[in-house]
């Protein structure tokens with residue numbers, strides 16, 4: 461668990477901020493999460509399209525999963541934390557392939573219909589208003605774009621047992637999310653599927669992960685064996701979802717009205733997150749909105765759309 465803290469931003473739900481967090485090191489590199497990491501790699505391979513043009517990775521963090529999006533020409537790494545993106549940049553390098561954008565998922569700075577793929581893994585977990593975030597994502601995807609979503613499942617075996625034994629107050633069987641720690645939410649699978657359906661997504665595949673996320677198993681059974689059995693059990697997600705982590709592949713149901721005739725420049729990706737205007741004007745150290753005049757910083761290869769520049773002078 462990172463030292464997360466709450467940030468209130470205008471008219472949007474609070475954001476779980478990983479700024480300055482050593483999440484990558486403490487949780488993934490030294491936290492005994494090799495099993496989770498390897499099972500996620502397998503799930504992504506099973507769900508990702510073979511190829512694609514432009515991928516949006518929401519909550520990219522330090523870029524742990526980014527190299528797995530091999531088939532996509534370009535990838536936009538989005539995170540609310542600037543320092544996480546700096547870590548990702550140090551890991552992946554500055555290249556045409558990767559674009560780093562600090563932004564609030566509730567105020568995405570991208571034009572509609574831009575991405576043909578998006579992923580959000582271990583992020584919905586921190587969403588106080590999940591449907592609002594999912595709507596934003598739907599808007600920036602092409603009408604037939606692919607969305608791969610991971611969510612933490614409240615209807616997991618451990619929670620069911622604890623509830624039935626009277627050791628847990630909240631019911632795992634009801635549709636509303638449970639906030640078990642501030643800004644940490646588990647969701648009912650049916651609730652997530654309902655939200656996706658309302659947004660005109662068709663769910664093509666469901667995989668369940670972390671069947672063996674149990675301390676004693678992880679300590680005494682070689683990781684490779686747990687990963688092997690988890691990879692087989694993942695397919696049972698098609699019939700029931702009782703594991704702590706669920707992956708969903710959702711695809712937009714409408715045909716794209718027009719094919720992208722030419723490759724867009726990065727500048728053309730963006731809209732002003734405050735007023736929605738596009739295009740923005742490139743002023744080299746920042747992008748300026750010609751409509752509301754707000755300035756959005758571009759520094760050391762990272763676009764920052766969280767707060768406009770010079771707000772303290774305004």
Ligand SMILES: [Zn+2]
Nearest residue numbers: 732735749752
């Ligand atoms: Zn504007």
